[in-house]
Amino acid sequence: SAVISQKPSRDICQRGTSLTIQCQVDSQVTMMFWYRQQPGQSLTLIATANQGSEATYESGFVIDKFPISRPNLTFSTLTVSNMSPEDSSIYLCSADGGISYNEQFFGPGTRLTVL
Amino acid sequence: AQSVAQPEDQVNVAEGNPLTVKCTYSVSGNPYLFWYVQYPNRGLQFLLKYITGDNLVKGSYGFEAEFNKSQTSFHLKKPSALVSDSALYFCAVRDYYGGSQGNLIFGKGTKLSVKP
Numbered sequence: 001s002a003v004i005s006q007k008p009s010r011d012i013c014q015r016g017t018s019l020t021i022q023c024q025v026d027s028q029v030t031m032m033f034w035y036r037q038q039p040g041q042s043l044t045l046i047a048t049a050n051q052g053s054e055a056t057y058e059s060g061f062v063i064d065k066f067p068i069s070r071p072n073l074t075f076s077t078l079t080v081s082n083m084s085p086e087d088s089s090i091y092l093c094s095a096d097g098g099i100s101y102n103e104q105f106f107g108p109g110t111r112l113t114v115l
Numbered sequence: 116a117q118s119v120a121q122p123e124d125q126v127n128v129a130e131g132n133p134l135t136v137k138c139t140y141s142v143s144g145n146p147y148l149f150w151y152v153q154y155p156n157r158g159l160q161f162l163l164k165y166i167t168g169d170n171l172v173k174g175s176y177g178f179e180a181e182f183n184k185s186q187t188s189f190h191l192k193k194p195s196a197l198v199s200d201s202a203l204y205f206c207a208v209r210d211y212y213g214g215s216q217g218n219l220i221f222g223k224g225t226k227l228s229v230k231p
Contacts (some may be wrong), residue, residue: 001161002159010205012167014216033218033219040223041223042205042222042223043159043205043222045218045219045220048218058218092158092159094219097206103149103161103164104149104159104161105161106151106159106161107158108158109157109158111156
């Protein structure tokens with residue numbers, strides 16, 4: 001299994017600013033994913049990030065708002081740009097199980113509050 | 116399109132009693148099914164999965180789930196609940212169709228509350 005860490009664990013930000021969330025995996029993985037979990041809601045997939053290619057965004061999410069980097073097989077970043085209070089959520093990084101793509105493992109999440 | 120439904124927002128059980136958290140799914144091809152648990156202020160932890168084979172799948176912490184193809188269900192069960200099992204449980208499905216896998220889609224979650 002993969003162990004995933006995220007930084008920061010939480011942050012409080014002002015409207016109009018941007019925050020970059022870092023995700024580190026303890027082993028090489030093919031695919032990494034970013035999810036949003038709004039208060040009391042389920043997880044919604046934002047985008048899938050493969051190393052060496054542009055991220056693939058789900059409907060309702062755009063690169064200008066949520067730029068993603070994937071510089072190598074163990075690391076990814078998600079930036080939440082020009083934030084508004086509606087962006088207040090938990091952002092979760094996830095990675096496939098390496099050899100066993102069937103499983104996905106999740107980081108502890110980043111709790112973002114936008115004032 | 117694939118989807119997953121968890122019909123109960125909350126399940127309440129007494130400690131020591133059996134518990135069931137329900138999940139039904141809809142896919143175009145073959146389903147890959149998963150259960151995750153989320154404790155307060157924590158990320159998601161993988162509990163168990165069904166890919167193929169035996170319909171009864173055993174996972175972490177004494178949980179098990181039964182795949183029922185005719186009813187398109189994958190209910191999570193435990194014979195004897197513990198107070199420490201209280202958490203938010205998510206069912207998830209991935210569609211395997213046409214030789215490729217879809218994204219992991221989550222249900223809305225079911226809050227399990229186990230009382231002493």
